[in-house]
Amino acid sequence: VRCADVILPLALPRPLTYRLPENALCAVGMRVAVQLGAGKVYTGIVARIHQHPPDSGTLKEVLELVDEEPVVTPQQIAMWEWMAGYYMCGLGEVMNAALPAGLRLAAESWVEHGDVVPEATDARQRMVLDAVLNNGRMRLADLQSILPVSSARKILRTMIANGWIRIQETVEDTYKPKERNMIGLAADYRNEEVLEALVNELEASRRNQKQVEALLVFHQLAQGNLERVIPEKDITDKVSESAIQTLVRKGVLERLKEVVSRFGVHQALIEPRELSPAQEAAYQQIRQGFGQQLPVLLHGVTSSGKTEIYVKLIQEVLDNGGQVLYLLPEIALTTQLIERLRKYFGDLVGVYHSRFNANERTEVWNAVLNDTPDRHRVILGARSALFLPYRTLQLVIVDEEHESSFKQYDPAPRYHARDAAIWMASRWKAAILLGSATPSVETYWNAQTGKYGYVQLNERFGGMELPRVEVVDLREQRKWKSLKGPFSQPLISAMEETISGGRQVILFQNRRGFSPFLQCEDCGHVPGCHQCDVSLTYHKQGHILRCHYCGISEAPGTECKACGSARVRMVGYGTERIEEELELLLPGVTTARLDLDTTRKKKAYQQILGEFADGKVQVLVGTQMVTKGLDFEKVGLVGIIGADAMLNFQDFRAHERAFQLMAQVAGRAGRSGMRGSVIIQAYKPDHWILQRVMQHDTTGVIAQELLIRKNYRYPPFVRMVRVVLRHKQAELVKETARHLAARLTALDAGEVLGPNHPPVARVMDQYHQQIILKLPADHTLAPRKQVLRSAISELQYNTQYRKVRVHVDVDPY
DNA sequence: TTAAACTTTTAT
DNA sequence: TAAAAGTTTAAC
Numbered sequence: 001v002r003c004a005d006v007i008l009p010l011a012l013p014r015p016l017t018y019r020l021p022e023n024a025l026c027a028v029g030m031r032v033a034v035q036l037g038a039g040k041v042y043t044g045i046v047a048r049i050h051q052h053p054p055d056s057g058t059l060k061e062v063l064e065l066v067d068e069e070p071v072v073t074p075q076q077i078a079m080w081e082w083m084a085g086y087y088m089c090g091l092g093e094v095m096n097a098a099l100p101a102g103l104r105l106a107a108e109s110w111v112e113h114g115d116v117v118p119e120a121t122d123a124r125q126r127m128v129l130d131a132v133l134n135n136g137r138m139r140l141a142d143l144q145s146i147l148p149v150s151s152a153r154k155i156l157r158t159m160i161a162n163g164w165i166r167i168q169e170t171v172e173d174t175y176k177p178k179e180r181n182m183i184g185l186a187a188d189y190r191n192e193e194v195l196e197a198l199v200n201e202l203e204a205s206r207r208n209q210k211q212v213e214a215l216l217v218f219h220q221l222a223q224g225n226l227e228r229v230i231p232e233k234d235i236t237d238k239v240s241e242s243a244i245q246t247l248v249r250k251g252v253l254e255r256l257k258e259v260v261s262r263f264g265v266h267q268a269l270i271e272p273r274e275l276s277p278a279q280e281a282a283y284q285q286i287r288q289g290f291g292q293q294l295p296v297l298l299h300g301v302t303s304s305g306k307t308e309i310y311v312k313l314i315q316e317v318l319d320n321g322g323q324v325l326y327l328l329p330e331i332a333l334t335t336q337l338i339e340r341l342r343k344y345f346g347d348l349v350g351v352y353h354s355r356f357n358a359n360e361r362t363e364v365w366n367a368v369l370n371d372t373p374d375r376h377r378v379i380l381g382a383r384s385a386l387f388l389p390y391r392t393l394q395l396v397i398v399d400e401e402h403e404s405s406f407k408q409y410d411p412a413p414r415y416h417a418r419d420a421a422i423w424m425a426s427r428w429k430a431a432i433l434l435g436s437a438t439p440s441v442e443t444y445w446n447a448q449t450g451k452y453g454y455v456q457l458n459e460r461f462g463g464m465e466l467p468r469v470e471v472v473d474l475r476e477q478r479k480w481k482s483l484k485g486p487f488s489q490p491l492i493s494a495m496e497e498t499i500s501g502g503r504q505v506i507l508f509q510n511r512r513g514f515s516p517f518l519q520c521e522d523c524g525h526v527p528g529c530h531q532c533d534v535s536l537t538y539h540k541q542g543h544i545l546r547c548h549y550c551g552i553s554e555a556p557g558t559e560c561k562a563c564g565s566a567r568v569r570m571v572g573y574g575t576e577r578i579e580e581e582l583e584l585l586l587p588g589v590t591t592a593r594l595d596l597d598t599t600r601k602k603k604a605y606q607q608i609l610g611e612f613a614d615g616k617v618q619v620l621v622g623t624q625m626v627t628k629g630l631d632f633e634k635v636g637l638v639g640i641i642g643a644d645a646m647l648n649f650q651d652f653r654a655h656e657r658a659f660q661l662m663a664q665v666a667g668r669a670g671r672s673g674m675r676g677s678v679i680i681q682a683y684k685p686d687h688w689i690l691q692r693v694m695q696h697d698t699t700g701v702i703a704q705e706l707l708i709r710k711n712y713r714y715p716p717f718v719r720m721v722r723v724v725l726r727h728k729q730a731e732l733v734k735e736t737a738r739h740l741a742a743r744l745t746a747l748d749a750g751e752v753l754g755p756n757h758p759p760v761a762r763v764m765d766q767y768h769q770q771i772i773l774k775l776p777a778d779h780t781l782a783p784r785k786q787v788l789r790s791a792i793s794e795l796q797y798n799t800q801y802r803k804v805r806v807h808v809d810v811d812p813y
Numbered sequence: 814t815t816a817a818a819c820t821t822t823t824a825t
Numbered sequence: 826t827a828a829a830a831g832t833t834t835a836a837c
Binding site for chain 3: 814815816817818819820821822823824825
């Protein structure tokens with residue numbers, strides 16, 4: 001028998017084996033429909049074809065081959081397997097992250113009438129039968145929604161048992177290509193003489209003038225080529241629809257559909273700029289590193305023109321017929337960069353990220369899979385762009401390499417796009433370039449130790465100076481009562497000066513919403529989430545208290561829930577409140593806000609960033625989003641409202657991240673000729689990180705951090721694995737975590753820290769415990785992960801421990 | 814993820 | 826005591 005190992009879109013430990021129908025033309029990477037369990041039909045991807053049926057049980061047969069050609073390449077399956085192994089999750093989970101929804105077939109259950117004619121039926125059964133008979137068949141989900149929720153399943157079950165109805169599973173392709181209406185001449189009329197005769201005939205009657213006109217317009221648009229097919233809209237722009245209609249009815253014209261791209265047509269406009277001597281030197285060094293098959297780190301200060309270098313490298317690959325993957329940490333950045341790259345490469349640039357709908361993503365997927373020569377040669381995207389079916393990938397660029405948003409946390413696979421890209425590049429034999437003004441400690445270490453090539457670009461483009469950074473002591477400001485809401489005197493004057501000088505301001509506060517929490521002035525009570533251990537954030541927009549962990553919201557009462565006092569005050573400043581305070585402080589100033597709440601809609605980024613770029617907005621207030629490599633010409637001042645929150649995190653990466661964030665946002669200031677300035681407000685102005693931000697000392701921070709990491713055994717000197725346990729009962733999770741930790745110690749898996757609870761111990765009524773494993777960064781990593789795997793599966797043998805959900809986060813961020 | 818098998822809670 | 830609600834488990 002021929003067998004197919006099928007990856008199913010579920011968190012199963014491994015692919016399941018099905019029997020292939022005889023003579024089935026099946027290949028690795030094709031989609032197949034298979035039955036799982038009693039009735040459910042799923043589509044999966046064939047990972048392997050072989051002749052070795054598993055020992056246990058009977059084999060089910062593949063129900064249907066969906067594709068004639070594979071939709072997934074063997075290289076991708078290799079990548080999925082690597083990812084599932086390295087990040088310790090199921091192949092199905094990787095597949096779920098990788099495949100666009102348009103390729104995941106929707107399996108639907110339909111209810112049809114059965115072979116047995118029902119006799120005695122009750123009212124509800126009658127209802128079901130009527131619905132099924134009237135419509136031929138009904139969606140199971142629709143039927144369930146018209147029946148009372150509690151008994152729907154039961155009613156249907158009896159009816160199935162009686163043979164009155166049955167359930168049929170279907171699998172349907174959800175991808176719909178976009179089409180447009182076209183007009184062409186019918187076969188008989190694709191001849192000048194015939195057409196001329198027709199025109200003459202029609203001209204005889206005055207009533208047919210419109211038709212003659214339509215034919216002339218068609219002739220003109222077709223430029224004499226009568227085989228041509230013209231977009232209907234081009235014709236109806238000039239002549240009436242009814243004339244076309246008549247000609248179609250007479251069989252002179254034909255209506256046709258043509259598949260078109262969902263993505264508009266763009267034209268390359270300009271030649272890339274010549275590189276400066278410094279850029280040229282960096283470019284040559286990068287080429288050299290690529291020549292040695294090494295990933296290369298391009299460490300270039302903000303505004304050093306890294307993009308120009310990327311452009312030149314991309315151009316080369318395109319000339320060479322290759323594909324390029326350009327990874328960015330944020331969707332907002334793709335919005336900015338796409339316009340820039342399209343100026344050079346036009347339609348060859350494609351975008352791919354989570355804001356695209358299923359059809360758009362599938363279209364990009366197919367274009368990459370088919371290696372189309374005229375579209376999607378350069379893919380610009382967030383981390384999911386990693387999963388496209390590249391065939392001729394020659395270059396990967398990971399821009400803003402240090403960004404933590406390259407790491408996915410939930411759901412599995414908990415992968416780091418930068419690290420996965422490095423694996424991919426070596427497998428695909430593609431070059432890979434990591435770019436950053438503030439490289440991560442790990443990457444810098446790899447460059448220092450010769451694992452990566454290292455190229456530095458210290459010169460800002462046009463020789464501009466780095467911004468002046470000033471730290472304002474909030475303790476002083478408070479003492480002298482010179483704080484106005486969240487703003488210190490120096491920040492206020494700087495904003496006024498910048499705005500009156502016709503330049504723009506960016507304000508950064510890493511908290512969205514209006515106020516992080518409410519507090520009763522009498523008893524100190526803080527309203528918290530009912531199902532999570534966090535306070536509720538007040539959102540003025542919608543006048544609502546919201547939990548940022550589970551999303552649940554409630555109306556804020558007018559009085560304290562604990563003591564009934566009416567004196568409840570809002571504590572702290574989120575972006576929403578900062579924007580409002582600013583409007584009160586500087587009336588007439590135009591503001592905009594860039595955070596999760598203002599960018600929910602698909603086009604929101606484009607709109608907000610567009611208005612800021614056009615100068616319609618003078619002050620842009622935002623969360624992390626404003627720090628990540630946005631380029632604006634006229635920003636003269638960047639204000640960091642509260643630096644302490646970032647410095648006080650007790651995670652080993654907190655200092656590194658705080659520095660990166662501040663250095664990056666500072667880099668937004670001062671682009672068009674004038675030196676920019678940065679004001680950081682902090683209660684701890686002497687913190688060493690702030691001092692280093694003032695000095696723009698990236699390598700100093702990294703050197704210091706490397707010392708600390710070496711002393712305290714943190715990455716890159718060890719590898720970390722975080723094990724998270726979750727359950728409704730706090731005690732059970734604790735007990736299980738203690739047991740697992742003890743077991744890991746006994747098995748000598750590595751250095752075991754914990755168990756303890758993560759910063760937020762309860763989310764959605766589930767209590768969390770975590771164990772951190774520190775593993776040596778050597779060849780024992782894989783066997784140690786195997787030890788961890790078996791220790792976790794051992795929990796199954798205990799009826800209590802097995803109830804606890806466990807997940808693993810490799811290289812946590 | 815799903816659904817059947819199994820267990821615990823709740824209402825009458 | 827039955828029904829409802831919640832848990833657990835296996836899937837080729």
